[in-house]
Amino acid sequence: MFKRMDHVGVVVHDIDATLKTYCDQLGFKLLERVEIPEQKVVAAFLDGGNSTIELISPTDAESGTARFLANRGEGTHHVCYEVDDIQAALAMLRDQGVRLIDETPRQGVHGLVAFIHPKAANGLMIEVLQKAHK
Amino acid sequence: MFKRMDHVGVVVHDIDATLKTYCDQLGFKLLERVEIPEQKVVAAFLDGGNSTIELISPTDAESGTARFLANRGEGTHHVCYEVDDIQAALAMLRDQGVRLIDETPRQGVHGLVAFIHPKAANGLMIEVLQKAHK
Incomplete structure (x- = not known):
């Protein structure tokens, strides 16, 4: 189901x-810096070879990211896997009883995304992404 | 410097x-399950396409991994990047004033490894790995 770690x-x-x-x-290269007003964050993608690092900062104290920072401090937030068909991936996960945060995909920076609840993967929050160019 | 996320x-x-x-x-495939007595952990590597997930559990309540679990709970511990030459990578990081946990490489499951202090990368703990087959 998961094709590659994006x-x-x-x-x-x-x-x-x-x-x-x-x-x-640390020697990373900046690929892209984007404001995402609807999520009240700014994000930057850094080249890491076969995968990227997405840095995320809140632009509003009321955002979910600001709450994460207040509760957990700086650090890893999620791992994003690319899938071919996000609707099919969510249906398969749902069939397996996996707890989802997003029951339906929503628009992300690079395509349709949905988050799996971190309790479903022992504290690892997994994002699934169907890239827009598909 | 970082070639790929291992x-x-x-x-x-x-x-x-x-x-x-x-x-x-979640649909991952088990690649390898290894006991690492010198670190008092058991680890399992799961196929994730271009990169793997390493699950780590303590086998002794006195291990660093057991302390991490007690303090932070289950979740992401580190991201590992492959480098061609770990000695050169550590020298470059040291020249940049990056705080290291391991000043000299030590033997890991798949080659020589060293950890960068999470404070050096805003809460992200980075492991560098020079694979043994090189």
Whole structure:
């Protein structure tokens, strides 16, 4: 079902300070920096070879990402897997009794996305992505 | 410097119960299950397309993994990047002032490994790996 790991999402306080750390000190390359007003976040995708790192910072104290930061601090938020058909993937997961956050796909930066509940995968939050170019 | 993301490490309480969840419900395939007595853990690698998931469970209440579970609960522990030359990678990171956990590489399951301190990457713990077959 999961075709490839598209990215690992990391929630951080200050996206531009973090980009400086990741690019200047750790050697990542910035691919794209995007504001996502409907989610009240700014995101940046960094080249990591076969997969990317998505840095995510809240732009509003009321966002889910701001609550994550307040509760857990900076760190890994989710792992995103690409699937060919997100409706089929969600149906298969539902058939297996997997608890979903998003029962129906919604529009993400790079295509249709849905989150699986972290309790369904022992604390790992999995995002599934059907890329828009398909 | 980082060539490819080799795996994402996830710490869990019960590796066999988790394998059942990941394989039967989430559709991952088990590649390898290994006891690592010197680290007091058992690990299992699951196929995730271009990268793998490493599930890790403590086999001793005094292990670092057991302390992680007690403090943080189940969830993502680290992201592992493959490098061509781990000594060169650690030297480059040190030159950039990056805080390391392992100043010198040590033997891991699939080659020489070293961990970067999570404070150096905003809460993301990065492992670097030079594969043994190189």
